[in-house]
Every structure is written in structure tokens, then in C-alpha cells.
Amino acid sequence: MSRRIVIIGGGVVGCSVAWHLADAGAGDVVLLEREQLGSGTTWHSAGNITWSPVPSHDSSVLYAFDTIERLERETGQSTGWLKTGRLHIAQDADAVRKYESYNREATIRDIAGRMLSREEVGRVHPLLDPASAAVFWLNPLSGRVNPADLTAAYARGARQRGVRIVENCRVTGLEIRSGRVVGLGTSTGPIAADAVVVAGGQWSRLLMATSGIALPQWSCEHFYIIADVTPRLAASTPSFVMSEHRMYGREEAGGMLVGFFDENAKTIDAAALPDPFAFTLLNPDWDKIAPYFESAMEIFPVLADAPIRRFINGPESFTPDGSPLIGPWPDVEGLFLCTAMNSEGVTWSAMAGRLTAELVTEAKPSFDTSHCAPARFGCKAADTAWLQRQVSQHSVDPSQRVD
Template identity: 40%
Template sequence: MTVTKALPPSAPAVIIGGGIIGVSTLYHLAKKGMEGAVLLERKQLASGTTWHAAGIVGQLRESSAQTELSKYTARLFTELEIETGQATGYKQNGTLHLALSDIRAEQLLRNQDHAARMKIESRILSVEDINELWPLVDTSDVHCGFLVPSNGQVNPLDVTQALAKGAKARGAQIFENTKAIRILTRNGKVVGVETDQGVIATEKVLLAAGMWSLRFAAEHGVTVPLHAAEHFYILTEAIPDLPRTLPGLVVLEERLYTKEDAGKLLIGGFEARGKAWGREGIPESFEFDELPFDMDHVEPVLEKFFTRFPALETMGIQTFFNGPESFTPDGRPYIGPAPEMPGLFIAAGMNSNGILNSGGVGLTMAAWMTEGQPPRAVASMLAARAHPFQKNMAYNAERVTEGVGLHWGLHWPGRQIETARGVRRVPLHDRLLAAGAVMAERIGWEVPMYFDLENPSWTERASLGWQDWSERVKAECFAARDHAVLIDQSMYGKILVQGPDAVKALNRVSGAEIDVAVGTSVYTQFLNEKGGIEADVTVTRIAAEQFMVVTGHPSQIRDQTHIRAHAEHAWRFEIFDATSAYGLLTIHGPQSRAILQQLSADDLSNEAFPFGAAREIDLGFARVWAIRRSFLGELGYELMISSEFTAHVYDEIMRAGAPLSLRHAGMFALGACRLEKGFRHFGHDIGEEDTPIETGLGFAVKLAKEGFVGREALMRQKQSYGAATPHRSVSVLVEGASAETGPYLIHNEPVFKDGALVGHITSGGWGWRLNAMIGLASLNRENGVTKDWIDEGRFEVQVAGKLYPLRVQLGAFYDPAGTIMRG
């Protein structure tokens, strides 16, 4: 087939990839009034992965923002056929989830709580209800079911064509059989796209090339970690009297799903260990292709199919299908601006959720490409969370074998990544293992979660509440309160910003004043134009023209990008990623000062070294930057040490600390303690849609400072609401809860006052020092969340369908005045 029309010489935006994500973005760009946007597809629309997708459309997601985007997708599918006249095959049959265990039953009850908060109708079904609704399924071991009637299913090819028709009707252009060869840049910025049919000049490109994205992006120095895996399903022959309104069925514990498909059943699964495909690249001829059906590989899954659906024994199987789907290392898509190339946007790695993501992602990318901001927070999906090492092909090929399984199956705190492990190790990795560290993986890093010399391995017992390691975490928290703990946080991002205009660059994005004396550490947020929080960091001035930014390890790339994106071209400064150049050891507890003082001739007294100060001090035979801070809320110090000295300093601290009962602690203890202190976690409690004023962090903003990003938005908010904003972060405590039996706060639990929904839990867990179930919540009140309104009480939290009394206050429950960590 040949191209029948010439490419335009220029376009306001070019989309590479004609799957449903690219076509949806084109449609939404056109709806926003962008005329002449171009989509390039190497073969035919939807010929990669989209065409063989199951087309199941769910709505409940892990966050409120993502759920709203999925709700939008479902709504779009109901309207698209009316708008375009193109059939989509969309029907709202609903989705039914089955629980085969107590933990899954609790998850479904929690899902129902979340659904009600998001105004999505749902029901918990008894086994009798399930049998009546879905008579073909074996329910002998089923505990309960969870039905979302407004979920649906769609024909992926038809809906892609409907989106394309709607886009072209508004002036967008689609070029099939047109291959993008490379993105053209000038001074690092996008200026065009070279194709096999010519060049298009443009300053905005969206890479939505699905499983082709990793290699194409890597050729341009851009990181989009994903890889294709084989995905299998079967299609039965026609089943007499099969209801066309049969809900889609999901059995997560058996990794199965099914849906009615034109009078047949399509039954698929996501095996625990999948098969990577295309390790050497995807064939140039790939178009609507199927892969060989590996019966030996799929047999264990097929056995579950036939056991769960006994009627299959007497049915014929019409189709055994195998097609490629791409998955990312952490199971979330990559969307948003590419940090390495201004003007390039990414929307790839949908993890078999491309159809249900399509409307929301298209809407989001269109807003980003035209307005510079997404309509809703997408922190967990941000493209800038990727780290450069994740371009590695072998890493992605190995991880995808597990990525298929991560997409499905039970999720709980002890479920750990097993593939591509040991990639990134802190300098003390071997010493921590020798001390009993139990490691989890975070963006390649091996991270100590807790310590157990007797059994340094993860349990296989799934639980949402009391864990097999809870006693260990309890001991670590008590040691922080009574003695001292050492935590290795060397995986945290350390970003050196230096040069004559470094202070200008940091002051532009920071709410706090960064132009402070050398030896001062500043807690601040990086902000966006809406006053929302893009980063939660500490900035230490280590020299007149040098600042060290310490941030969470997922934000190592993102924060550098945010600084560069808001700096003026003429400013003289540079950013150096110093993460691997320094270890970061933190020591907390009443004995922490005494331990360090044994190793240093510098005066570490409170008078000489107060809270918030930063000093370069002697420690053992090394020079170390010490900062008086503690995310645990105890007397504490953060120690930034050149990597080559980290082992020496660690050995000296452990030697000096042994007589004072110093012990190791991990991330679980840090998390429990920070909740007790009401310290916000970026990504859970605060994010792009939350301002410092709304989240109780207004103390970290200096509104009198001119010219910082988001200042005008914060000024308007302050003038409109004062301290009583309509949204407010608060500390909460569940009355009468126990560590052993709960109820456990985790995330998204609805909060009520006098029977009315007023908010939700943003993060929670057991606080060992308080001996209470505690957390943080976001409360909403049109007339403002005031202290008087909070002090009235009468709050309740809903956990797995039950209501529990909830104590709420603005300040922390543990040491609310902060006297301990400032002592």
C-alpha cells in the first residue's frame, strides 16, 4: 500500500504510533482546537497490540486522580458512537471480581469503600448471587464477589476507528504506512520528525509507539523502560443461550479473566512468570501478527481455566491466541514530558490496560501538550520517574517475565520483585546483609526494609495487617525512641546545583527562601504554576555557590528536570547528579548525639549545632556533612559521606554505638515513625494537585519572596481562604484499634463526619511509639476545614465496610511541639 497524500511541511504536533493511545491523543488535541496535528503509523492503525486487546473497561484505580481518568474513559466510550456515527461495540455489562481467600475478600470490601467515595456504583455479592448472575463458574471455594455494573467492554478496533474519525473531522491528519525514522533536534530541543516519506517540522512530538518505544527512545538517548511479553487467551465456540449482558469476570488469585464475546467466552490469564518476546527487536513486517501458542507454557493456566469453568469440558475451543503486550518494570505507564528532550512527550507502557487507559491518557496528553500541565495528578505514572539505567535491554527483558505476573495476582506489603535484582547497591550493601537486612527493590535499588538476623527473608504469608516482621519493626521503632537507630538512605537522590546563579535557579522553583547562610539546611517544596507540590526536598547550602538537594530516590531525575525547565537560559549554573558520589546514613534517637560526639572533636551540642543546621565535621578519619534533621521525629542527624569513606564511617558509628544499644532500622520503621509525626510523604500525602497551604506545609513557604513558581496561585489561595482552605491534611488515630487485629489504615479509606463523606486516608499504619493505628487524611469542607470544625469530633473511618471512631487533629500525635528532635 502506498501513501496517497503528501506529508505537510509542518504541524503543531506529531504523534508517533497509531495504537489507541496515540489516536486518542490526536482526537483530544483536535477537540482542544489544535488544527493540523499529525499522526504517523508505520503500518495500519491498531496493528500492534491494540487490535487483539480484550477490551475490558474498568474504572477503579489506585488513586482518586487515576480513577477519575478511567471514569472519563468509560464516559467517552458511551458518547463516541453518537458523536462520530462509528460503532464502538461498547456495552456496560459490568465486571465481577471473585474472592477465594479472606485477604482478597477484605480487598474487595475496601474496593467497595473506595468505589462509593468515587461515586461508582458497586455491590458485594454472596455466592448465591454469583451463581445466579454467572452460572458457568465454579463457586465451591468462593468467599464473595464484587460487582461494578457500570464497567464495560469495547471492540478495540472499532473504538480506535471512531477516535480516528472524530479526530479527522476536526482537522487532524493520519498517515498510515509512514515510518518515523528519527526525531530531529536543535540545541537538544525537538524541531521535527524525519520519516520514510519526508520531514515534518514541529516543536512537539508524542511517542506512543507501544512495544516499539523502548528501542526508538533509546536511539535518541531517552529512557522509556518497557518490553513486550507474550499474552495468551482462548476463545470458545458459540455457547447456546449465553447472555450477551454477562459481566466480565476476574479471579485475581488464579490470574484469570473472561468476558462474553459475540456469543462466545474469551478467557485469558496473566501467568506468574511470562515469556519475553522481541529480545532482538520486533520484526519490520509485524502487523496484526499472532505468535505461536506455547501449550507447554500455558498448560498450568489452562488447567485453572477448565477447573474454574467446568462447562469448558464439553465446549469446543475455537481459538488459541497469543499476541504481544508491553509491560514496564513497576507495572505503571510512562506518560508526560521526556526529561532528556524538551518538546518530546511519552505515552507508552500501558501494561495491558491500554483500552481502559485510552480516554484518560489521551485527555491528559492533549492538555499537557497544549497547556503545559495535566488536568489531574499523574505522579506515579510520570515519565520522568525513569532512571537512565532502565534503557538496558536485558534488564527490561528479564523484568517483563515477572511484569506479566505483577499485573495480576494479590498485592500486599510483602509481595516482592524477584527478577533483575541486585542492580543498584548502596556502598554498605554487604554489611547490611550481614546485619540481617531484608531487602526490597525500588527502581533497581536494594533497599533495607527491616532487619532480622535469625530469618533474613520475606514471608510468603499474605496479609494486609499484622505481618511476620511486625515485631522486628516494633523493636526498631522502640530503639529510635529509647536509644538510637542507624538507617542507610544512600539510595536517596543527591543533586548538586552549583554556579553563580544556582541560588536563582533553586529560588525560582522553591517555596522557601534558599538564599541562606552557608551551613544552613532548608526544608522546601518545588512548586508548579498552580502552587501544587512537584517535589519535597531539603536544600543545604554547602558553599557560596553550591547547594545539595536531597530528595526521594524515585525523584532523582524528575527534580533535576523541574529545575532546568524553570530556569532562564542566561543563568550560569550546572546540575550534577551526585547520588552515587555520596552515602547517606541517618542516625536517630536520644543517644545519637553521644554516639557521634565520641567520633568527632567538633561541638555537636544543641547550642553549637541546632536543629536545621548543617556542618562539615570530622567523623572518625573522614570529613562528613552532617545535617540536624530527623524524618523519625527524634534527635537525629543526616550524614552525607563521600562513597569511599562510607564503610569506614559506618564501622566507627557501629563500634561507638554498640555500648549505647544502637541498632539498625529499615524503611518500615521510618515509615511508621513519620506517620506518628504527621510528616507528609510525597506521592501519598502530597502531590501535584496539593498546595503547601492545603497540606499544612505553609510554614515552608515565604510568600514575600518574589518570582517563584506558583507564588501567584498561593497568594490567591491565601487571600481567598486564609488558613481555612476547603482541603486540609490532618493527622488521624483510630480509636480502639490493635496491632494484631486492626482495623488497618492503608490508603483511600473514606472518612465521615456526622454520617457525611468529608475525606479519605492518604496513608496509614501502626504507630509503635504511640501504640495506635494512625495516619494522615485529606479532609474537604466547602466552608473551610477549620480547627473548631475538627475539634467538634464525630469523625469515623470506613475500613472494609465497617465504621470506626476516628480522632482527628491538625498537629502530630507524637511530640506535636517537636521538642524531642529539636532538643
């Protein structure tokens, strides 16, 4: 009899897990999504994918590039992938040294990154003030996808390999007997399972709580704006990131997307969100974004007079250390986590899907698992006050955040 593996969550990560499991011939794979594929957090992702020579992005992002190419070739589904390169902008000495080290590593590896002169950067990004920063490093291994299309490509590839995908099916709880998962309850009835992968994003903690398990993740508000700039930007314009101001951005339909990682972010209890919360956003918070936007105007003066087309404020799940929760839950045989992507679900989706499939099938992991063990915070995960403080004040360098 074929082993049945049930995946909970049909965002970009859950669909990647489904495709990778099917590709590995893991057994009878079923994916359950509470609303529609790509809803929740995936749909409002900025979709950036950027290589950098740091452990969290090196092999993961290189694998993502290979996966995108393979998915498009095998499924015929476009992911919206557009290779633009990315400008890393530095003002202070620490940031300058960091990007100089990135440039050296790229040179060693024969990656065509380069430092730009002020004259060059003005040509590469026509809206940037070349006098606003000390160093500009152009990273060529960067670009963006359409998150909905990437999700659809994973899903199509999974279906082609026999995965059954069920939308509008809510999981109400796990069935655990004698220390192992044997099934789950859903809004359409019980389902037996030999293994379960929880990839429910910000709802993963709520689901695990029904089994008395506290996951070390919590949701925070994350926001970006889209401005109607003049002159309009070409789609090929490099995206950008500036760690000192916790700022990133790119071209968006001729306009300019500018996002920020708030160091004292507002936390969100997923249990308090409206139901349904499929393709839904939170209210704009202009006071919160104001100081970050002022910093952005120093780098891109055109923003001072540009009309704001849209304010995107969506909850995303974070961990206290900025690393995801990927791997088996130690006290329940057959239960695996693939959640809390820290606003990098698109970037990490390929890595997370492959790593989870390898762990479920007991294959040798292709990626380091030491930083993403789901139970690494121990009993602290049950302390919601501590958890909210940690994720609100997270200090992960946004130059390493690319969604």
C-alpha cells in the same frame, strides 16, 4: 503560524492523543502510522473497561465512560460499548478483604455494586461453580468496547477537527537540535515539527534508541483463549476477574474468553519481530498456559470439555512498575511520550490522550502525573537484562488490569 504537533503511532492511544489535541485547539496536528490504524497491539486487545476504587482506575475509567459517550454522539461511530458489569471472584482472605473494601467504597459513592450469594452468582453467570470461591462482588461500572471501533471513533473525531492522518508511513528517527526536537525522518521524507508525541507502543523503545534514549519498557507475551462453551453465554453476561489466579475473562460471540497474566512472562525483543507485524500473532504456547487454564477449570468446570476456538498470543509492552510512560522527556524540549500501557491501552486511552494533550499545551493536568514520568527509572532503563527481568516478573494485581 500554527504550531505543528506530530504523533507517532495510530493505535487506540495515538488516535486518542490526536483527538484530544485537536479538541484542545493545539495547532496543526499530524498522526503517522507505520501500518494501518489499530494494528500492532490494539487489534488483539480484549477491550474490557472496568472501574475500581484504586488510583490507577478511578478517575481514568470514569473519564473513559464519558469519552465513549461523547465520541459516539459527536462522530456517529459506534465503539461497540456494552455495559455488562463485572464479577470479582475471591478465594483467599486477602482478596476477600480487598473486595469488601471495594464494596464499601462503592456504597459510599452510591455506586450499585453488591456482594452476591452463591445462589445469585449462579444466576448471574450460569457457567460458574458457586462453590468454587468465598466471595463474589458484582461491579456495575464495567463493560467492553470493540478496540478497532474505539480507535476508528477517535480517528474520525480527530479528522473532523482537522487532524491529518497518514498510514503506511514509518518514522525512521527524530531530528533533535540544541536540545529540542525540530522534526523527524520518515519513509516518505522529512517532516518539520514543533512537538512530537511518541505513542508507538512496543516500537517506541526502538525509535527512541535512534536518538540515544533508553525507554524503560519491554514487550512480553500475553495470551488468552476463546472457548466454545455449552450452554452459550448471553452478550450481557458480566465479565470476571480473579486476582489469585491472575485470570480474567468475558463472553465472546456466545463463547468464553479467558485470559491470564503470566507472572514469569516470556519477553519479546520488538526488534526481532517479523516485519511487517501489523495484524500478526505469536505462536500458541500450550505448556505455558496449562497451569492457569487448570485453575480456570476449577471456577468454570465447563472449560474442561469445551473446544478451544482460538489461542491469542500477542506481545504487549510493559514497564517495571506497571504504570505507563506519559509526559515530556526531560532532556529534549518538545518531545513527549505516551506509551507502554501495560496491557491497558483501551482502558487508559482516554486518560492518556487527555493528559498528553494537556502537557503538550501546558494546561493544568487533569490526572496525577507522579507515577508515569517517562524517565523515572533513570539509567536503569538502559540495562536490558534488568528491564527484561522486571517486566517478566511483574506482580501488578490483575484485578486492576482490565484489557
